[in-house]
Amino acid sequence: MSRTIIVSNRLPTKALRTDDGLAFQPSEGGLATGLGSIYRADGNVWVGWPGLFVEDEAEATFVTEQLAADSMAPVFLTEDEIRDYYEGFSNGTLWPTFHYFAQLAVYEEDMWKAYVAVNEKFCRAVLEQAGPDDTIWVHDYQLLLLPEMLRAARPQATIGFFLHIPFPSYELIRVLPWRTELLQGMLGADLIGFHTFGYMRHFLSAVSQLLGLPNQHGQIETPTRSVLVDAFPMGIDHQRYADAAASEAADAHVREYREALKEVRVILSIDRLDYTKGIAQRLRAFELLLLRYPEWRGQVSLLMVVVPSRDQVAQYADLKVEIDELVGRINAQYRTIAWNPVHYFYRSFPLEELAAFYRLAEVALVTPMRDGMNLVAKEYVASKADQRGVLILSERAGAARELSDALIINPTDTGQLAEAMHEALVMPEEDQIARMTNMQALVRQYDVFAWTKLFMDRLAHAKSQQQTLATT
């Protein structure tokens, strides 16, 4: 029987060192929920880092056994590897380049070497798990070299690759000293998926210009094989968010927050701390709204959740300081004893509280400078059972391709963003309902389960076509 091996930098479970010994905690990402139904099925397995530096062999064995019971296989990484491969090359070189922040990218040969070595480590771990007929699905920018490494070891394997972040224009990719190796690494797959057609076009253009390989309708012919490239916009677990929003726990939170906020209307903003998310620009736009439309002072608050992320990296620490200062400035300028302009939280919340925020918010601001997809936009839509609420969405989030009923803005245009907030706050209910109804239909239908099935079906189809061609 053929099995599916899922590979990503992080496992869907996190191992933690506590006072009572090791503990295991599910990580809440969209990928974990979406692929949960696959990797737990018969014989399938998920390969990735469990988030812990193991101290010795005995600990490694214990973690391996615990995870194996839940269909996972750990790849243990050292502190040096996390520094150079993860924080270094993945988040210091690839992440800024792929999000059009090339000026922040570092080009360090040692980090590149660590990236190659860790991809090789993942390759060995996958080969230990995968049989010749198994399907291997590799995820994201930390593992761009893995498809080709697996292909070299298993020429007949069925390999899929999905990129969760944008694929940028050729002009950015060409700057990378290791551009050829990275593209070739990805081409080891049989099917390469992106969130949007735009990212897919950029990839095809880079492959054509840098490797001299043309394509026909997304099919690239390499000297030895053909590789299919396509767009698969990722969805969320719609039911899970709709249920969480309708839960008694969320109800209780909504009542509690409403009582505290009285009549004040809520604009919501939720992100990981990241310079790609446009958090500082969003604060400036809110400040401009209060300046241009004094009637909103005392009437509307920005509820801003920033989830701590990568804060050991200098750029992230600097951004945190910038946000702290902006929030301080706006609140100092405008607050009254009865009203707080910005409610700022630098921490994460359990799902039911998040769902209560989504329900409470008349307006959601999802305004990244660049974002592969952005799941928060879809979660907000899924949580609005009464269809009241307005989504303001950046044209540079992958989600904007699907959620065209949002108010679509250019996140660097502070004036436009301030105007969009005003427009959202005065939007008649029937308009809100019409827009939200359309977006809900889409988010419900193309959920994460549909996404997974579409990708897996397409991969099986691409492989069977290759095999037919090879035998004719």
Ligand code: GDG
């Ligand atoms: C990458 C790409 C792409 C946030 N705060 C809390 C919380 N969250 C959850 C959200 C959402 C997730 O984190 C964030 O997902 P995004 O899609 O917005 O962003 P990235 O983490 O950057 O993800 C992105 C994604 O991969 C999938 O392909 O969409 O473009 O960058 O699910 O709800 N969850 C909880 N408490 C919080 O306080 N429980």
